[in-house]
Amino acid sequence: MASWDYENIGLPTDPLQIVSITVVPDPPTPGRSNVFTVNAVARDAIADGAYLDVTVKLGLVKLLHRRYDLLAELRGEGSLKLACDTSDGKSPIPRGDMKLTLTLNLSSETPRGKLEVGVRGYTVDDDDLLALKAKVDFTKS
Template sequence: MFKAKIFIFIACLTFATFANAMTIYDSHITNFEEEQLLVKEFPSNYIFETITDCSNDNDILVIENIFISPDPPRRGENVYINASGYLKKTVGFGSYVDLTVKLGLIKLLHQKLDLCEQVEKVDKSCPLEEGEQYLETTVTLPKEIPFGKYTVEAYVYTADEERITCLKANVMFKP
């Protein structure tokens, strides 16, 4: 049961990474003082600018829009995710997510996850056809997530080792 909750947490961080990668760069913060005010609004569980979209122009997935609420996500709460993007080509069976999760310097998880199995959890199915893609879901973060700084790295590949996308996240949950 706890392993399932940890996976939900990881999945949410993956989605949050997409979302924050877009919202950080599209935000209306114009100077350091405004950034510090934002950080003070979320002192219990947020480090500003912790999300990195490490994808590039050669990747198959182009993320167009992502919205999550609340942003940042909080332990024990529902996280609403609405996202859209464009697949440059069909992504099929054999695609996978190379996922690493660390708590501080300790590696909690390094796993190769079947992408098709993961997309079924959000009511999608393989193959994911070339073109516009939409995602709308709600994920509950378990309140049992231990406090600490989490680092999540997700590299997504096709069966032929062509990169679909890449993302990294650093999330701090404080007492």
């Protein structure tokens, strides 16, 4: 059985504060659609041009490093299936409580091992937005 965990490694002053992350199914499962729900608080409005840098590693091997434009993804213009309950990406994400939903179809070819996922977010002005680290152990999948 796989297991997973995450850690909010951002600062208390970051504009986007992660409150909790859940996934269905729990734990994440290769070969299936996995829905990640991120409950967060936007301390400031998040404007178009904010972006996420995502890195996935298996041990020391970098499997993925990609930049995602946050609001473009919400508008459906990118490769992620991402939704937000307070913005469709056509306008800034407003201050306050919010929920992001990310649907990932993990390939059945996902490597069986311990993956580390790093997410660093930045505002349109390249200031810190958020930072988190997740670990997923697929060795027993």
